[in-house]
Amino acid sequence: MRFVNSFLCLVAMMVVHTISAQHLDFPILGGELSNSAATSVGDIEEVMPRMRTLGLNTVLVPAYWELMEPTEGQYDFTLIDRTIDVARREQLHVVFLWFGAWKNSMSCYAPGWFKQDTKRFPRAMTAEGKQMEIASCFSNNVLKADLKAFSALMQHVREKDPQRQVVIMMQIENEIGMLESARDHSPLAEKTYRQERWAERYGTDEYADEKFMALSYARYVEHLAKAARRIHDMPLYVNAAMNSRGRRPGEYPSAGPLAHLIDFWHEGAPSIDLLAPDIYDTGFKSWCAQYAMPLRPQDDDVPFSILHSPSVKNRLFIPESRCCANSGARALYAFGEHQAIGFSPFAIDQASEEETESTTQAYGLVRQLAAAHLSPSAPHSTLKSWGLLFDQEDHERTIDDDGVVMTCRHYFTLPWDPRATDGTTWPEGGAMLVRLNRYDYLLAGSGVVVDFKTPAEKRQEQQKALGEDGFAEASANASFSTRQSSHFTGKRLGLLSVDEVSIAADGTMQYLRRHNGDQTHQGRHARIGVGEWKLLHIKLYEY
Secondary structure, three states, X not given: OOOOOOOOOOOOOOOOOXXXXXXXXXXXXXXXXXXXXXXXXXXHHHHHHHHHHOOOOEEEEEEEHXXXXXXXXXXXXXXXXXXXXXXXXXXXXXXXXXXEEEEOOXXXXXXXXXXXXXXXXXXXXXXXXXXXXXXXXXOHHHHHHHHHHHHHHHHHHHHXXXXXXXEEEEEEEEOOOEOOOOOOOOHHHHHHHHHOOHHHHHOOOHHHHHHHHHHHHHHHHHHHHXXXXXXXXXXXXXXXXXXXXXXXXXXXXXXXXXXXXXXXXXXXXXXXXXXXXXXXXXXXXXXXXHHOXXXXXXXXXXXXXXXXXXXXXXXXXXXXXXXXXXXXXXXXHHHHHHOOOEEEEEOHHHOOHHHHHHHHHHHHHHHXXXXXXOOOOXXXXXXXXXXXXXXXXXXXXXXXXXXXXXXXXXXHHOOOOHHHHOOOOOOOXXXXXXXXXXXXXXXXXXXXXXXXXXXXXHHHOOOOOEOOOOOEOOOHHHOOOOOOOOOOOOOOEEEEEEEEEEEOOOOOXXXXXXXXXXXXXXXXXXXXXXXXXXXEEEEEEEO
16 A cells, blocks of 8 residues: 655755755765775776665765866866766765865865965964964965865766756865864954954853854855855755864864854855764764754744755754664664754775664665655645664653654563673664554664553553563562552553565555564564564554
8 A cells, every 4th residue: 555654754845045956855865985985986986886785875975176176277077977977877866075175174185286385375373373284264265266166066067967866965065163273363364353353242262262263164165155056056065073072162173063053154154055963972862953953933034945844944964974783773763753854874885794784774664665755745744753763771762642652662671682681782773653644653673662552551551571472570570660550541552463564666565474472572562673674564453
């Protein structure tokens, strides 16, 4: 049967700045290449087909200024052309990453002629006057050189791929930010700082300095974004290295497109569509929440632009995440919980099969769900989706879906699985939980278990440890809770059916097998084991 899923409800609600711009009508199942993976034709020919076999539909590929303009004013688009040609052959999309004036704060990908002429292209400075390997964003010469090269790239991509069939989005610069110092103290920077009376407005501490630089970087980026819009309109984003681990501005890349600086970035670069987090640290769910930003009441005048729904200030797109065995679970969480437009493990081309397998499996499930994406922008849709992500410490979540109370847990919370207590670290469990209709759900993922109760039943539940056969454990110490109810009142929910299914390319659900008995703990829950990747169709009934 055909059905409409909900996790992509907002993906097609992407209104662009001009009527001719491309919509992203599919989730980006991405992977970012390592920084030197596309520096020769041979690299590109080797790596792109491998990305297809991993289940990606989009590859994030650096576009290197130093290789594109080795001599000032003379452009070589060989690598760009080969990337597009091979991607088209392999039926892949491409997001180009402009490694221009800055990459991970530094100006290491600028051409040699740019690096060596520090008088013409001045560097940022610390307060002590030390020059850094960071071009100053306050220099018109730096901007003009960067803008000229980026515009040439956009023009060439337009000529090579005019319908945006391959190149679907552009990243401007890479992890912009100041290191060593919270802001640039070069003469050009100091002049702007004084003219804007910044110290009087915000103070003189490092966080005020960071705000000054955030607005300045954003204004710089806006020049590139506006040029891109005029030449070849497509989604544009900037990515951010996180302000994590208790570090202070300058210890992390200060003033990048960080969540706490969003207002400065929106003011300075209104043509940028997304601020995108590169998530490598712990606390994946927290980082996602900081970048999946709903509008506040005072934000009503924020323009409705590409990748913005009417109620969202910043859509979640994760262009870089640590490539590891937990990547697949994290991807499903981002898609399910925040309706992310895309997910992309970094250096996936260098990762082992153990590190990439979960991504391949998760992307396979997302592809199936996307195949049933019949009416994603339906304004009156009642469908909902949630993301589940569990580890050893954070292993349970309760969701109340209009009277259906779903208790979702890591699979290793089941008391009989010996892997839960053998001393090893639990792999993360993750899933998308999608409501199709009342009492009708899809669960897609790995390493999770979900039970369904009425609110009355949940309040009165007696939690006792049960063996896999459903019988109570003999030991009195096995009880999870001593909470008892002398007389049960109200109704209960039961599992009408739990079917393992697949979804064909035409959106048709294919029945594979019925889960019951031991597979549902005699009708108590739906579950997908650790190391398994399944799509379950769950129907409930009330009694």
